[in-house]
Amino acid sequence: MFKKIAIALLAVLFLHTTVYAAPPAMPIEIYINQKKIESDVAPIIYNGRTLVPIRVISEHLGAAVHWDDRERTVRVASGEKLIILKINDTRAFVNQKPVTLDVPAMIVKNRTMVPLRFLGEYLGAKVSWDDVKRRVDVTKFSAQILDFSYSMVNEAPAVVIKGNVPLEYSVVQPDAGNLVVVDINAELKTQKNILNVYDGYVDKVIAGTLGTDSPASRFVIEAKDGVSFDILRMEQNSLAIVFSNALTSIEVEGGENLIARLKTVAPAKYRYFTIGTPEKGDYRLVVDIFGTRLSASAPQIPENNYVKAVRMSQFAVNPDTVRVVFDLKGDAHFQVFQNGGAISVNFSPIQALDDIRVNSESDKTVVKLELTGDVGYEARENRASRQLELIIPGVAPGEGLPGGGRINVGDGIVENIEILKTSEEDHIQTVVTFNLTLFTGYKIVSPPVSSTIEIEIYRSPLKNRIIVLDPGHGGSDPGAVHSGVSEKNLNLDIALRLKKLLEENGAKVLMTRESDIYVNLYTRAGIANEVGADLFVSIHNNASSNAATSGTMTLYYPTPEKKAFAQTVHKAVVETLGLPNLGLVERPNLVVIRETRMPSALVEVAFMTNKHDLALLQTEGFRQKVAEGVFKGIYNYLSGQ
Known part of the structure; x- marks a missing residue:
């Protein structure tokens, strides 16, 4: 009875109660570059992640898709990028590197569904979710090249090309052997199209647009003969064309001595040692050249008393090492030394340093080292210690040298000369050290192999130095303009005054x-x-929205050498002018100090927007003081002060 009543009451309540059901969820929509994408299988939400049909999305992003039914894997290829996903596996592979997914790929209604954010971002797109509209927006950027520069990558010189997305490239085989040509599938959007480098590896970098249906750019690099390269992918959508040193040739010259010159693109670090013994007939001299690739062929060996054969090989890679082996005829005497881009091996009778003669003149000290025969040598500088060293390997000091190993000079240029016999890895050498009053300019007059080593040490550290002065702005670019005064004119006047001072002290100046x-x-x-050039100085004047701002600052590109030069120049200018010291400012993006391959600095002399500073700048006396301050900084830097 009670059961029947309860059922009846429930029926009445049901008939008189409104039932509210949750509305069905709106379907998820996908838009790629603002265009709606239709698919026979709708996207789904799984564990808070949006999964989409892989083929529909990939092909709209310009990728190719391949399904492997046996392995139950899907491969997505786009340019150089290969993505591999396995069904129900949270581990994917991008260019063979494992990547962990939040949710795995899965099969839904016979379609392979994959996490959209993972796929989109690895294909170079930006993915965003609109929770209100239940809409996924995928933005595929058109590839652009934003900038390119010449810098160091992994301690090697490189052309670094920066894009807005990962850049796809191909290497083109050029007609000329010294050209490196790289095509990039991206629009060239840089402010420049050429870099003048002129170092041991590269002369110029030229960028241009290819006339193709899709945006594409070509980089042509004029490299030195024998330079090899690799292309690396870097962070922040950049490519690096990294250049390697190379052993390009071995030249052997006969005579009383046998001289082998191992020529490299740029100076390389090396070591040498012997193995075997003369008695067993397997005595060999081994020269290892580091950071270098082999592109030389075997040399012809003239008749001689020292060497049977010369062999070479790529002894190691990553890092690169070239090994050169000299098979010796008995107990041959040799010297190994470096001169520029050549490592020289001089086989000769044993020689000695016989005499040192010093001649002090008004503007220089001339030193002649007399040896018993032709020898090779190296020069090394130590600015901090104000020393110049000549290293003569395989040579001992003669017994008749004056001064018992030390020659006092005291002429205001050279304090004294020390002669020391040393041993390095069982090889003797003579080190001649010139202790200088100031570290000044010098010139070695004698050839790389000679029986007389003649060196001129100058009183002025500016003698024969090449200095480039850069008066900022000019022509259609006036720079700052205030009260009818243009910065470009002030900069040029100061630079011309500085040029005169430098040339009067022996420097070679280019403007x-x-x-x-x-x-x-x-x-x-x-x-x-x-x-x-040895140095580069750019002359500028400053401006500010705050008319009270006054003073001198110096801008530098962040390398130790450039910072040291900027510090020395800035200190001298501030001391000379007496304006407020606004310090050094690191500026990594300033072209003239970034792209120069030598120590460089940009001096902001004073503020044209400051009434006091501008009044000073308009006087010849002050502009002359500016030139004298920069001159003092250059002089101090070159003299090691």
């Missing part, structure tokens, strides 16, 4: 402009690189 003309920033840096 990026000597009149009111416009010069491209990259051209300015290229001038200094092409002539192999």
